[in-house]
Amino acid sequence: MRANFNNPAVNVQSWYVVARSAAVGRGKVRSFDLLGRKVVLYRAASGRVHVMDARCPHLGANLGHGTVVGEELQCAFHNWRFGPDGQCRAAPGLAEPPQRHVRAYPVQERWGLLWLFNGPEPLFDLPQLPAxxxxxxxxxxxxxxxxxxxxxxxxxxxxxxxxxxxxxxxxxxxxxxxxxxxxxxxxxxxxxxxxxxxxxxxxxxxxxxxxxxxxxxxxxxxxxxxxxxxxxxxxxxxxxxxxxxxxxxxxxxxxxxxxxxxxxxxxxxxxxxxxxxxxxxxxxxxxxxxxxxxxxxxxxxxxxx
Ligand code: FES
Ligand SMILES: [Fe+2]
The missing domain is CATH 3.90.380.10 (Naphthalene 1,2-dioxygenase Alpha Subunit; Chain A, domain 1)
Incomplete structure (x- = not known):
């Protein structure tokens, strides 16, 4: 096993810039290649941005083609809907939403940039200015x-x-x-x-x-x-x-x-x-x-x- 330092095969948990805030307007969906995976960003009706893996856990469509419905993201292929936590909330034609989810990431907007943390919880914060x-x-x-x-x-x-x-x-x-x-x-x-x-x-x-x-x-x-x-x-x-x-x-x-x-x-x-x-x-x-x-x-x- 190689160490993490200078190793392009692994990504240590950190805040990473995904995009500029202006690239994802309210109600907009964008997908990006980041850290060897495809992630999808959407700005919900509340104005909050959510980030998750972009592969739909139904048949693998890119959720970047989807649409925002309230706080949820709807896949364009069969209209399954996912909450900000990545959990499937609705699947048309099925009695119950299936127990499927995509990985959701901690996200924050600072200084006009959208930042993703590639771990379940942030282990440290972005720096704070003194004044x-x-x-x-x-x-x-x-x-x-x-x-x-x-x-x-x-x-x-x-x-x-x-x-x-x-x-x-x-x-x-x-x-x-x-x-x-x-x-x-x-x-x-x-x-x-x-x-x-x-x-x-x-x-x-x-x-x-x-x-x-x-x-x-x-x-x-x-x-x-x-x-x-x-x-x-x-x-x-x-x-x-x-x-x-x-x-x-x-x-x-x-x-x-x-x-x-x-x-x-x-x-x-x-x-x-x-x-x-x-x-x-x-x-x-x-x-x-x-x-x-x-x-x-x-x-x-x-x-x-
Ligand atoms: S592939 Fe996304 S709902 Fe079917
Ligand atoms: Fe230098």
Missing amino acids: ATRFWTLCPPSQHIRCHPHLVIANGLDAAHFEALHGMDLLESPRLTVEPPYRVTVELRGRPRAPLLRQLTGTERGAISASFTTIGGHLAWTAVQEPIEFYVLFTGRPTATGGCQTQTVFFLPRGLRSLRAFATTYALLRDDRRILDDIAFFPGFTENDAALRAFAAQVNEMKTG
Whole structure:
């Protein structure tokens, strides 16, 4: 049996982005390929979104062709109806609804995105902003990176690469905090070496001070305190081709100060893509890779779903 870390054959239980909220209007039904299965989303009359496996347990039709009836989803093939819990509630022509059900998933809508948890109950929540009202939210288009999502999510834990790849001088030793079973944090304080980036980030005399926290195996929460306070949530789900479909959510200060936040993000991320798109990973960790090792160990202990 292979471990979970960097293993495209399994999916650890986590929140995954399925779609943008706007893609599923009231009364609408959409199906998506996700985590090696087909799921169906529908927005019921109440406005709530429900998610379940898309294969009808009668003859296997795609419930994505169905219609919303109140809070229920009706299959287009023989009009069986399913409740938000996935249980069959009605089957025309049969005296009783048969004891059939489809798997339903916990779902939530946050920041204009629809999130599914691939387990019976969420094991952890999405991150909370300290003071949400002071920030505006930006969800840039999703990107595809040609490596497993675990490598994308763990990137911020790799303190050494900030000096080598991102051209930063670290001003203090990185601090590592491991909080089993779902969190690893690395705190960094550093400054870009390139004069132009120092100018754009406003760190000629100051520094970039940031913490990177993995939450489960597919969420990474970046909290930047200097030169300006902002937050970035990185999330990635595996694709059928063994890559990572990312979704990033920025929580930015208002006005022109957000430009400094973008410059800081660039300083922290530049050149990652070049490496991650072309990596054939193996876990040759050394004592300098304690955070990566801790993350991989946590992922290997997580339930799959
Ligand atoms: S296949 Fe769905 S009701 Fe028959
Ligand atoms: Fe990086």
